[in-house]
Amino acid sequence: MSIFVDDDTRVVVQGITGGEGKFHAGQMIEYGTNVVAGAVPGKGGQAVDGVPVYDTVDEAVEAEDADASVIFVPPAFAADAIFESLDTDLDLAVAITEGIPTQDMAKVKKRLGETDTRLLGPNCPGIITPSEAKLGILPGNIFSDGNVGLVSRSGTLTYQVVDNLTERGLGQSTAIGIGGDPIIGTSFIDALAAFEADPDTDAVVMCGEIGGEDEEQAARFIGEQMDTPVAGFIAGRTAPPGKRMGHAGAIVSGSGTGTAQSKIDALNDAGVPVGDTPEEVADHVEDFL
Amino acid sequence: MKLHEHQAKTVFADAGIPVPDSRLATTVDEALDAVDEIGYPAAIKAQVHVGGRGKAGGIKIATDREEAEEYAEEILGMDLKGYTVDEVLVEAGVDFVDELYVGVTMDRGEGEPVLMVSTEGGVNIEEVAEENPDAIAREHVDPAFGIHPYQARKVVYEAGVDADVALDVASILSTLYDLYEENDASEIEVNPVMITGDRDVVAADAVMNIDEDALFRQPELAEMAEESYENDLERKAGEYGFDYVRLSGNVGIIGNGAGLVMTTLDIVDYYGGSPANFLDIGGGAKAERVTQALDMVFSDDNVDAVVFNIFGGITRGDEVAKGINEALEGFDEIPKKMVVRLAGTNAEEGMEILNTDLVEVEKTLEDAVQRAVKNAEEMTQ
16 A cells, blocks of 8 residues: 555656656656656657557557656746646646746746645655556665655655665555655645555655754644654754745745744654654654554 | 845846835944935844844944944955955835734745745744644645746735735745746845835835855856855856865865765764864866865865775776876975875775875774874874
8 A cells, every 4th residue: 555656557757858847758668667648748649668659648648548747847837837737637736846936936836726636746856666666766775665644845765764764674555755945835734644544554654854943843744643643844944034045935034933942842742753864764664654 | 055145135126025215334434324315223244144134233223323334344355254244235224103914935844845934924934843842824826837826915914914914925936936046046034124114114124135046047157156255265166166164174185976065074073183174076087186285285275184084986996096196296285284095996995096195095994083183183283
């Protein structure tokens, strides 16, 4: 079992003819993902690595019965691409693109509330259910099957933690990057609720970072509604206020909201142990299982 | 990206928001010419990206030419919370009887812009928000529709703004929202809006921050951004296209991915060191990119030792190692000790390729950081 994606997921890649889209579509196929179509305006009728390309997502869904999309479209056109997948009623849209203007995402978020599609990202590495499907840019080789769920705002930090887990033989049920932008589709709480409902996820790792209050809200959710044990990590303890630390969403406001300490305290209050290093996070997970 | 006060006021004035008469000056003579034109009292205001400029001595009101000269000399070139003042805005003093706060920002949690108005203007609004949140009236705007004019009126009345100026204030707020939208601002605020004895309404300060991710479609603002870098290293990072933040420590940090680089900074601190910078080299690590990253940390006088931490996902460790070797071979002498840790795809091959005459190598993040912290300590002894 897993959450959100498995070996039945049928994927359309938006932007499959671009450099990133082509490369990662190939990597996804190599991992065993059902990449059934590509969608690129003006490129309908072509094929990329044997995958048929359509002009619109709608045509791709109609012809190939796709139920999920991965979006590799440059920032200026990415919001439009997300709207296209939302308006096609896909089950899942995964937006990899980094650098989408925040005001575009505010409009996307508004529409998202009116549809049944789940959006992951933007500015995320995607999602992987080891041995079944990978939608995004995560390096498949570091993951292994298992019962640890992982949800994170960051890509490479996820890889670091997964590496620490895999080294100890702690495999993963599903790993999800929710994205480093201030406005994102799927929140920590959405992912945590899905892991809680998944009978094959026995422990969860949550990697947060400075900025916003999602981790604080997630901590309350864990305390009140989760039986599955959760271990935490928060990046950005040394970040100065008012500075954007790489991710558009990773910023401590001038008034001091969104600090690492506030998130660590909230998690600790909910009974969630927070590692000082990624290695310590793996220690906590080992203790749970 | 933050605009300077004078840049933001130009944008405001062009949109019809009343602002005081002002001139920008970079020398004392220019400042005196400006006050001669504007008259007294005149405010002399440091143009740096620092909150609480007034309290820190960066804003002074001159009532005659002698004072103007004294204050201009004092403020130009002064160090304001770590930033050198290169420019002052010389501005006509406003004879006010009341001060308000008005602003527009993104409510991240809601994913919607929010209008804010308070009659407690002229003070730190974040303190007001903390101590007396009810003193700030708020109204969310549907980002798909944009602002309805009634929303500006509603929030202004709700805040308790005097009835005789309420519509003027609402008009400013409505214009601020339009500017927020048109310019892809992340935050825009006027604190204070001054109400004069004649019941005129004037924007006496201006804060306007622009979403860096939208600069590609805001060419004029992107140009202003060029002028508003806070130091040479940030300017250089901007030219190289790195995500970079300078801190005050002495351990230089290069890594890939925002979360992992932040974590590396935190672990430096955890092991008793002090991070000098955040530098995300991004995906891929070709020699040219590595050379640019090294230039950033090597040209920072604060840096005593460097840790280079890459987790190769799609990026391959052997390619990164080649990039590091090539970049370092370009130096006659390696200016600062560097510890490299490669993990992930082809990391072992990468570790073997690395030229250990030029760099130290560690297998885990924890070990690499501890070694770099020790190297930095040795340099300061």
